[in-house]
Amino acid sequence: MDLNRDPHRSIRDAAENIREYNHRTINGPEVFYGEHQLINHAPPAIGEAVGALYVLFERLPQAVDQTAAAVRHVEEQHAIRMANGAETDEAVSRLLRALIDARQSMLLAQTHLRSAVQVSSNMAGHWVDDELEDADANA
Template identity: 35%
Template sequence: MDLNRTPAAIANVAAEEIRALNHRTLDPKAFEQPSDVSNVVNGLAMLTERLEQAINQTGSGLRQFHDRNAIRMDDGSNVDERVAVVAQELLSAQIALGALKDHLRAAASPLSHMGSPWDDDEDGAE
């Protein structure tokens, strides 16, 4: 884990990795086994959990600037009002992310029991 990058650089790399996932999964053959689908869903669920913390900590960063009166607006709008809008939107994003996380976990549960059919010479018994 390279922590010498800026938070923005890290977020942009994460976005590019999701873009790569999107392109890779355009091909239906990208998934060789049902467990591959399960692993991706579990990875996306983990991503949502980590995004929740990232959103919270990013909002804290903005609040620190605001508390030090270290923000100016280049459009003449009121700093306090705009910071309040950002805080509310980040909170809304966290709430929405919580629902997404719940849905991904619900999808992951049955996926964890899925596998490819047995070969013709196997009956599933040991």
């Protein structure tokens, strides 16, 4: 964790990691099969992905809150001007309302993801004797 870089950089890096995940999984679920390309490895790997999505959404509301606090702080210091000439107070109010609405949506997403985690954390692949024999023969 690099606590010395610009705060927006951390969020951009997180977004880039999600983009990487999207690219890795876009062509199908085979990416979850693991290094030996066994479908039985996919269910717990998918469960791990669901759990990671939950953790992401668990942390996002705090990031939104702290960003909103920064907006309020710079507004109180009269340090904001609008490049498009819009009224600053009105623009800041709209911005803060949008952040509050986004936070509420994230909390709702958390609720749904928590339900998904409860199910996916119990997913496992079938144990297939042939698969184990093939793995032993290849070892």
